Amino acid sequence: MPVPVPQQRAEAAAEASHGADLTLLVIEDDPAGTFTVPELPAAAGTKVRIRTARNLTEAGRLLTDDVDCILLDLALPTGSETRASGAGDAAGPDGLATLQHVLRIAPGHAVLALTAQDDTALAAEAVRVGAQDYLFRDELDGRLLSRAIRYAVERKRADAAQLRLTESTLRAQENARLERGLLPTPLLEGSDLRFAARYRPGRSRALLGGDFYDTVRTPDGTVHAMIGDVCGHGPDEAALGVELRIAWRTLTLAGLCGDELLSTLQQVLEHERESEEIFATLCTVDIAPDGRRAGLCLAGHPAPLIARQGRAAHLLPYEDGGPALGLLPRARWPRRQVELGGTWSLMMYTDGLIEGRVGPVGTQRLGQDGMVAMINRQLAEGLAGEDLLEAAVAQVRELNGGELTDDVAVLLLDRDQNAVRRRPPDGERGRSVLRPRAANPAKAQRPPL
Incomplete structure (x- = not known):
């Protein structure tokens, strides 16, 4: 089961993305207004730009090609978007249904799941479903979030590269079988x-x-x-x-x-x-x-x-x-x-x-x-x-x-x-x-x- 990224791996990922500004799309709806995105430090000259969406419909409009990472609050209410897609029927908790909807509309983006500290089971399940990592809302600070963003982006890139390599290997094996048959x-x-x-x-x-x-x-x-x-x-x-x-x-x-x-x-x-x-x-x-x-x-x-x-x-x-x-x-x-x-x-x-x-x-x-x-x-x-x-x-x-x-x-x-x-x-x-x-x-x- 994936665990939060160690500091050494996060810092290595940060170095890998040196010099490239990142854009973070935050999807959260906190009626009490208690959640705020901490100020992010600029690491090695890299800046993180933040966009905020209050629901999935608004997130869809803000999800452009320049977005590198998505921070999704799993407490976001399940809206009509996820119910219409049928995700909530078999996804279990509403938070996972929302996450699956985001993964469908943003298959090429890194995703961080945000949840409460006492809900570790949901956080681990979010990573299993497809999130790159999870963060606890009560422990969130600028340094931790900055590292997590960079790690998630690099992990998503590595996963995509591994997928391309696997597909290329399978194609090569299929071509070899075809050529031998000829x-x-x-x-x-x-x-x-x-x-x-x-x-x-x-x-x-x-x-x-x-x-x-x-x-x-x-x-x-x-x-x-x-x-x-x-x-x-x-x-x-x-x-x-x-x-x-x-x-x-x-x-x-x-x-x-x-x-x-x-x-x-x-x-x-x-x-x-x-x-x-x-x-x-x-x-x-x-x-x-x-x-x-x-x-x-x-x-x-x-x-x-x-x-x-x-x-x-x-x-x-x-x-x-x-x-x-x-x-x-x-x-x-x-x-x-x-x-x-x-x-x-x-x-x-x-x-x-x-x-x-x-x-x-x-x-x-x-x-x-x-x-x-x-x-x-x-x-x-x-x-x-x-x-x-x-x-x-x-x-x-x-x-x-x-x-x-x-x-x-x-x-x-x-x-x-x-x-x-x-x-x-x-x-x-x-x-x-x-x-x-x-x-x-x-x-x-x-x-x-």
Whole structure:
């Protein structure tokens, strides 16, 4: 239960409001005329101006924005204002009904409750209801009232700041839950491919950026994967990236592929973007059910990297790519057939991974060649799956000399033709029979940030 403020805290509050004049609105109705506001000393050059209201109606007229604190006499008779609002029906004593009415009409003002010395229960209840502090009428003097005003004002400011902080924290938590929910869950049941991904938005304290990716397996056994990048990395770009990802998944499950799919995605982009300057790059891969061949489409996006068993990693062909989505109204995106082999790893990425700076003074970019060399070194060290992606992103940040400013998304699909597989019973057809590389299966399904 709150208690009257100690002198040390009151003096600290007074120092916090140093140099700012305060206005006190006194609401009291003493028919005997025995109550008077004591003369207030000027503390540290601060003056307290006083206004007096005889009832709540008059107080409403005097309650302007420059009022800092209200001194309310709990003995004030309950008038028609509080009865009309219904506060007196459930508020208990009339003094509390009057206090609740004042708190409603002045939610941003500090309030001091004034009561008799023998009514400590009512005084404590007033603080519980919402007053910043209480004072006893018989012990009131100028010094005590001056300290109480300053303490009440500072406490109200602190309460308001704490409320804003709490609301901001709740909004941040809600946004985080929303952004996590918008990250994709790969649909790979029944496939012998293994999946891993890393995602790091460039925006500070964000979970979602303008980069996007997804992976699904269609009923014919084909595994479709894509990765894309909306120009920019703000919240609007993040929202557009989510729209494009969901549209891609829907179109893919509906049977579209290659140029037809990308042309439809461009229509979605043109209708959803805020300006004609917004574009998006995209890379799509459709892997045949046997896992040995794939179709590749590039829309202004860097070519994937492939590592085959016994061979160094290298980039897939990229000469036949088309423009980024949103640049040319009637563009075409040819689909190129590539041979994957039996055992392979395919890495798709956004340009945030290759545009970080390197060198002693950070004047050069890592580039695709630098990335390929880095990945080959890490493969030689025996890294694979999520460990490979984690090491790649960490080294790019290290070479950059700090956090990357652009969004980064990396997706890895790999296949081992020598992996032991069993033929599932008819009732279990469609389930994945390979154990994911991640120690935690849930970790392999939804990549951590």
